Amino acid sequence: MRAPLKKDKTCNLTAIAVLISGQKQSALRDCLFPIAIFLIMLILSSCGEKNKKMEDDHTYYTCPMHPEIHEDHPGDCPICGMPLVLKIDSSDLPSTEAATDTSLPVDTRQIISSLPAIHPQKKVMNLEVMADGVIAYDTRQKKNIASRYNGRIEKLYVKYMYQLVKKGDVLFEIYSPELITEQQNLLFLLADSSASPQLLEASKKKLLLLGITEKQLNELIETKKPFYRLPVYSPYDGHIHETQGNGGNMSSRSDMGNGGDMNSRSAMISQSDMNNSGAVSNTRVASVDVISSNRDELSLKEGMYVQRGQTVFNLLNPHMVWAVLKIYADDVGKIKLHQPVQLAIEGKSDEIAEGKIDFIEPVFTSGSKILSARVYLDNRHNSLKVGMYVKAIIHADSVFGLWIPKAASLDLGRNKIVWLKDGNGFEPHTVTTGIEAGDSIQVTNGLSETDEIASNAQYFADSESFIKAQ
Numbered sequence: 496m497r498a499p500l501k502k503d504k505t506c507n508l509t510a511i512a513v514l515i516s517g518q519k520q521s522a523l524r525d526c527l528f529p530i531a532i533f534l535i536m537l538i539l540s541s542c543g544e545k546n547k548k549m550e551d552d553h554t555y556y557t558c559p560m561h562p563e564i565h566e567d568h569p570g571d572c573p574i575c576g577m578p579l580v581l582k583i584d585s586s587d588l589p590s591t592e593a594a595t596d597t598s599l600p601v602d603t604r605q606i607i608s609s610l611p612a613i614h615p616q617k618k619v620m621n622l623e624v625m626a627d628g629v630i631a632y633d634t635r636q637k638k639n640i641a642s643r644y645n646g647r648i649e650k651l652y653v654k655y656m657y658q659l660v661k662k663g664d665v666l667f668e669i670y671s672p673e674l675i676t677e678q679q680n681l682l683f684l685l686a687d688s689s690a691s692p693q694l695l696e697a698s699k700k701k702l703l704l705l706g707i708t709e710k711q712l713n714e715l716i717e718t719k720k721p722f723y724r725l726p727v728y729s730p731y732d733g734h735i736h737e738t739q740g741n742g743g744n745m746s747s748r749s750d751m752g753n754g755g756d757m758n759s760r761s762a763m764i765s766q767s768d769m770n771n772s773g774a775v776s777n778t779r780v781a782s783v784d785v786i787s788s789n790r791d792e793l794s795l796k797e798g799m800y801v802q803r804g805q806t807v808f809n810l811l812n813p814h815m816v817w818a819v820l821k822i823y824a825d826d827v828g829k830i831k832l833h834q835p836v837q838l839a840i841e842g843k844s845d846e847i848a849e850g851k852i853d854f855i856e857p858v859f860t861s862g863s864k865i866l867s868a869r870v871y872l873d874n875r876h877n878s879l880k881v882g883m884y885v886k887a888i889i890h891a892d893s894v895f896g897l898w899i900p901k902a903a904s905l906d907l908g909r910n911k912i913v914w915l916k917d918g919n920g921f922e923p924h925t926v927t928t929g930i931e932a933g934d935s936i937q938v939t940n941g942l943s944e945t946d947e948i949a950s951n952a953q954y955f956a957d958s959e960s961f962i963k964a965q
Contacts, residue, residue, distance in 0.1 A: 645803050
């Protein structure tokens, strides 16, 4: 009977062990479930904070007037007091194809507008070119008075710049050992009865070539006395001018030995003195200009020496002047020789001078895109003064073509467009333009007379537009 009891006891213990094991597993499941839920929520929260942090890293508040101000909260600018605005820094955000598509400017293909349309017109346009200029001496009338021999200025009759002289007026008297020697040679040949006529004629011709007039030569032959101070006469009419640096080529002291050769050392001393005086005058410019008027003073003085071939004076005829007009690069293709010009002279509002384009310089002014054109003017009454400003209207050739208002075209840099009417809207259309005439511009390609375009292309353009023309 005990054996069965033992077996039953063993079964009961097994059942109890199984029951306890099941209860433990159930309790473990009950404990692990909340833990798993907590871990999942923690992970999700961490991801959200990370995304928020990434968003915060790219978002800040800044001042429109002071972009260097960056704040993580709204408020006022510490510099100017303006309210801060929210800004997203897209420079560090990942680039995606979708973002690229949305960041492109607006593609302006067609604009609906009630703006009135116009037709291009085929017509003949009379071209006029406006130009500014100045009256200047006609350098074709410039004459040089040069010394034909070495000598010293004994007396100077010309006293100041721009002095008007007439043909035959005495300019200066000069002493020249070289010229005295040639006169004495002629007198010696005249006194020598055996001298051949050829030698006499050669001696007379040489004196004439040296600048002695026929009257002076006849007086020399009659009086048998050489001219020690020979007067030099002006061969032309005009205003007296000096070449630049004329004083540097002259000397106030010289050794006249050896046939009248110049002492170069004396010339260097004279130049040094002039440089020193110039250095002093620079320190007191105002007083020197008022008292001595150096601008109009001649550098040639009595007692100075001149060399053979040296230009002593320039004579410019005031009766012939020209207007030098400034032609800009855009207008160069419109002007030609002999086109008529009307000139409005400064200070002469009721007087219009007329002329024609006589010369067009072949090169642009250095450092600019300006070409000079000359209009020769007759100034025998001296009504035009050198330095006067003029405004010119150049009547260029007439041009036949298709024309539109300049306001109807829009310059995009590489090309120009017009807004072509299509139904109720306007579309951008590329055109090729030519020359301009006043408020009109020539269209050489891209339009016809039957097309309709917007009268003002600027109305359809703004800084955010991305225009794609056909």
